[in-house]
Amino acid sequence: METIYSKLAEFVAHNETVAVATVIDVRGSTPREVGAKMIIHPLGQHVGTVGGGCGEADVIRAALDVIQTGRPTTVRVDLTDDISMQALGVCGGIMDVFVEQVARSGDRPQQAEEQIAALLASIQAREPMALVTVVSGPSAGRQAVVWLDRLPLGSLVALTDRGDLTGLAQGELSGLAQLESKIIADAQNVLRSRQHKLLRYSLPISNISVFVEIQRRAPELIIVGAGHIAIPLAQIASMCDFAVTVLDDRQSFANRERFPTVRKVITAPLRETVRDLPLDQDTFVVLVTRGHAHDVDCLLELLDRPLAYVGMIGSPRRVDAVFKLLEEEMQIDPARFDRVYAPIGIAIGAKTPAEIAVCIMAEIINVFRGGPAISISDRRREREQRRQGDADAGIVSMLCIGTMPASDGDKANARVSEHVLSGAERCSRSVVEGSANRSVERAGFWLG
Numbered sequence: 001m002e003t004i005y006s007k008l009a010e011f012v013a014h015n016e017t018v019a020v021a022t023v024i025d026v027r028g029s030t031p032r033e034v035g036a037k038m039i040i041h042p043l044g045q046h047v048g049t050v051g052g053g054c055g056e057a058d059v060i061r062a063a064l065d066v067i068q069t070g071r072p073t074t075v076r077v078d079l080t081d082d083i084s085m086q087a088l089g090v091c092g093g094i095m096d097v098f099v100e101q102v103a104r105s106g107d108r109p110q111q112a113e114e115q116i117a118a119l120l121a122s123i124q125a126r127e128p129m130a131l132v133t134v135v136s137g138p139s140a141g142r143q144a145v146v147w148l149d150r151l152p153l154g155s156l157v158a159l160t161d162r163g164d165l166t167g168l169a170q171g172e173l174s175g176l177a178q179l180e181s182k183i184i185a186d187a188q189n190v191l192r193s194r195q196h197k198l199l200r201y202s203l204p205i206s207n208i209s210v211f212v213e214i215q216r217r218a219p220e221l222i223i224v225g226a227g228h229i230a231i232p233l234a235q236i237a238s239m240c241d242f243a244v245t246v247l248d249d250r251q252s253f254a255n256r257e258r259f260p261t262v263r264k265v266i267t268a269p270l271r272e273t274v275r276d277l278p279l280d281q282d283t284f285v286v287l288v289t290r291g292h293a294h295d296v297d298c299l300l301e302l303l304d305r306p307l308a309y310v311g312m313i314g315s316p317r318r319v320d321a322v323f324k325l326l327e328e329e330m331q332i333d334p335a336r337f338d339r340v341y342a343p344i345g346i347a348i349g350a351k352t353p354a355e356i357a358v359c360i361m362a363e364i365i366n367v368f369r370g371g372p373a374i375s376i377s378d379r380r381r382e383r384e385q386r387r388q389g390d391a392d393a394g395i396v397s398m399l400c401i402g403t404m405p406a407s408d409g410d411k412a413n414a415r416v417s418e419h420v421l422s423g424a425e426r427c428s429r430s431v432v433e434g435s436a437n438r439s440v441e442r443a444g445f446w447l448g
Helices: 002-013 053-069 109-124 170-193 230-239 270-276 292-302 316-330 334-339 353-369 377-402 409-447
Strands: 018-027 037-040 073-078 094-102 129-136 143-147 197-202 207-214 220-224 243-248 264-267 283-287 309-312
Touching: 002 018, 002 037, 002 094, 002 109, 018 053, 018 207, 037 053, 053 073, 053 094, 094 129, 109 129, 109 143, 129 170, 143 170, 170 197, 170 207, 220 230, 220 270, 220 292, 230 243, 230 353, 243 270, 270 292, 283 292, 283 353, 292 309, 292 316, 309 353, 316 334, 316 377
Parallel strands: 220 243, 220 283, 243 264, 283 309
Antiparallel strands: 018 037, 018 094, 073 094, 129 143, 129 207, 197 207
């Protein structure tokens, strides 16, 4: 998103009038996600994409009209045609794309420049903020930049701007003004959820729709270890718009010649540097150092950090052994390892460094997008849960049997048998419930 706004600022600075298309709603399978943006230039110098093909062609045609008229519009891209050899769409869903003009010579030139500059500054500072746009109804096209900790920049409703609100009754104008504070408050709640959202409101005379576009900072990938897997992983992650940092303590490995596409290359001691890095919930960390001792040292610095993801390379046997050792020698609760993706990656049968990089990046995207793919490390978690469940069952069974009343004779034996059976049922039920509770707790820890 930073690239889009940087290019938009460049066009505005050169007095060029362009259009910006934003996907504001989707239904079914579509070529782009909500929030995808594209700049349409009158001379064809477009930036970004809203899906390509005939649908994008329709958006470009509408955008060229918007550049001329200045009036925003929403283009519906319908890809639900019946499947045939002549069908042009392959996705089968519907996208609504909002198209607006951006120009230095428009009716609000200073506001446009200020908002673009504010968006870029907040993105670069990794501050959470949202761009709120009225996409239908009175004041369509008006925008405000919203933060959680300061007043918004821009107004969604300007009562003095009669050009936008011609024909509206005074009551409708008053209703719009009162509604703006609610829209801003709703937008801040959407910002907290970190997901784009289309909001709809009803007014006495008309309805209004507002798109809250979360300007989510680029996810950051820290690759600890600059060996043979790190090179293709850094390339793929950069292509996927991750801000990539590579860390190694060897200058011959951690250098710009080996990693030309990354944001930053750090040559420094591993554990100390990982400890001091500013990490947050948008940070993904991959441990692929030259030895497990280094991986474990760095892992210990990350276990309690607020990360989106931490993955560590290693075979299932080696990972199990490392976690067992840490549990026994450092008294680390094994539940704390549940958030660690180790062995790292999605099971695709990867063998070469490039293939392993693909399987790692696939897992990272799966976590980032909330995808359904199953990680290799899920098998380790399942084994640990079964092992813990078996251990609990053994303990509870011993406790149940140990508390059986002593008795003599056949009647006593009958009572013992009955007691054991009923006790076994209670034990089994207790173990199942306990295992379920632990699973829920661990799932929360892993996802949180």
